[in-house]
Amino acid sequence: MSRNGANGHADSAISGIVDTVQRTTLVDRAVESLLEAIRRGTFEPGTKLPNEHELAAQLGVSRTATREALQRLVSLDVVSVRHGYGYVVETAELARAVRPEVLVLSRGPEELFALLEARAALEKELAALAARRATAQDVAALRAALEELGAAIAAQQPGTEADVAFHLAVARAARNPFLYRLSDVIRVYLERMRGSLPTWTHDRSDVLARHREVYEAIAAGDPEAASAAMRGHMEMVFRQYEARRESLGAT
Numbered sequence: 001m002s003r004n005g006a007n008g009h010a011d012s013a014i015s016g017i018v019d020t021v022q023r024t025t026l027v028d029r030a031v032e033s034l035l036e037a038i039r040r041g042t043f044e045p046g047t048k049l050p051n052e053h054e055l056a057a058q059l060g061v062s063r064t065a066t067r068e069a070l071q072r073l074v075s076l077d078v079v080s081v082r083h084g085y086g087y088v089v090e091t092a093e094l095a096r097a098v099r100p101e102v103l104v105l106s107r108g109p110e111e112l113f114a115l116l117e118a119r120a121a122l123e124k125e126l127a128a129l130a131a132r133r134a135t136a137q138d139v140a141a142l143r144a145a146l147e148e149l150g151a152a153i154a155a156q157q158p159g160t161e162a163d164v165a166f167h168l169a170v171a172r173a174a175r176n177p178f179l180y181r182l183s184d185v186i187r188v189y190l191e192r193m194r195g196s197l198p199t200w201t202h203d204r205s206d207v208l209a210r211h212r213e214v215y216e217a218i219a220a221g222d223p224e225a226a227s228a229a230m231r232g233h234m235e236m237v238f239r240q241y242e243a244r245r246e247s248l249g250a251t
Helices: 003-020 026-040 052-059 063-075 093-097 109-133 136-154 160-173 177-195 207-219 223-249
Strands: 079-082 086-089
Touching: 026 052, 026 063, 052 063, 063 079, 063 086, 063 177, 109 160, 109 177, 109 207, 109 223, 136 160, 136 207, 160 177, 160 207, 207 223
Parallel strands: none
Antiparallel strands: 079 086
């Protein structure tokens, strides 16, 4: 098939996929459309994707939305970016592993609760594994994130970046790439979901203490204590959710 013919085939395939995908945001629609194209083999592993301008036209979204969608696929290791060359498909398997039911969450309070449940179950196991496997470097990374969180809370700031850094450090210390990737996917969708729920706020009163308990258990190499500490932290998150559940439903 000629290059023009191949491009025409890709154009029509993408357009057809877009027509069948209903998304709550343009970025999510673009992500799911690209994932589906990769799953179907429209873009095979090793294939360079069209540039942002061409993709935006094919997907029917802005270049900004296209760029963000591509970056999300990069974070999922589905595609990679080669500077000076463009975006390249890495694997179709990971594209198949990202399930549509995660992408199409309506972002209401019930869906938020479901994601929080998934996060709680995963975080407890990650903490236990981290306590068994953490290196001195891992413990140092956890301590640094904890100190940054403490500084932010002392300055009456939410400390969201330090909080995220702490949990990612726990996931890395668990030394399981699949669980790490899963935790990152959940984190990404939690962040985007919370962003669509403007009344969601964080009570930081005992956040630092909960994180310190997790850190100390992992540093001590105590899996049971680490899991229990993380469970306590997640229970605090659920209490915050329940306290705001009614107002979240009103947004």
